[in-house]
Amino acid sequence: MKTIHITSCEELPQVARAIVEALGSRSVVALRGAMGAGKTTLIREIVAQLGAADTVTSPTFAIVNQYRGSGDRRIFHFDFYRIEDIREAYDFGYEEYFYSGDICLVEWPEKIEPLLPDERIEVRIAVDSPTARTFEIE
Numbered sequence: 551m552k553t554i555h556i557t558s559c560e561e562l563p564q565v566a567r568a569i570v571e572a573l574g575s576r577s578v579v580a581l582r583g584a585m586g587a588g589k590t591t592l593i594r595e596i597v598a599q600l601g602a603a604d605t606v607t608s609p610t611f612a613i614v615n616q617y618r619g620s621g622d623r624r625i626f627h628f629d630f631y632r633i634e635d636i637r638e639a640y641d642f643g644y645e646e647y648f649y650s651g652d653i654c655l656v657e658w659p660e661k662i663e664p665l666l667p668d669e670r671i672e673v674r675i676a677v678d679s680p681t682a683r684t685f686e687i688e
């Protein structure tokens with residue numbers, strides 16, 4: 551496990567780099583943390599480092615947003631916050647994403663816990679102050 555402490559958003563690139571480096575053959579990243587902890591903000595930095603020029607915002611009306619990284623690599627950004635029943639994830643075909651090898655960045659993985667692949671990276675975000683955060687990557 552790697553722990554990174556930062557005191558402002560300006561240090562997020564190093565956190566994103568650590569996550570991208572930790573990926574290896576894995577493609578799913580579960581990001582956990584309270585509302586406003588910085589899941590979307592960190593995903594924005596990860597997506598940028600993967601070479602995508604797309605604008606990153608939480609999927610509001612859909613569950614998933616798609617971006618394109620360098621080499622036309624597909625990146626999927628999920629936000630399961632609004633899911634009320636895990637069946638919604640089945641209906642939506644989560645397997646085709648999680649087992650595709652395409653990068654999947656997942657906010658609110660708690661909502662679909664049993665569906666998360668064992669092969670994944672876990673990122674936990676703790677809020678230390680309005681601008682300071684601690685990230686645990688494993």
Ligand SMILES: Nc1ncnc2c1ncn2[C@@H]1O[C@H](COP(=O)(O)OP(=O)(O)OP(=O)(O)O)[C@@H](O)[C@H]1O
Nearest residue numbers: 558559584585586587588589590591680681682683
């Ligand atoms: N060091 C930091 N790292 C990340 N975000 C920070 C940091 N300092 C301040 N922030 C601010 O905290 C907020 C994090 O919001 P963000 O939408 O990323 O949270 P979230 O975890 O995705 O929340 P939600 O559960 O609602 O989706 C942003 O306004 C961001 O600018």
Ligand SMILES: [Mg+2]
Nearest residue numbers: 589590608657
């Ligand atoms: Mg978010």
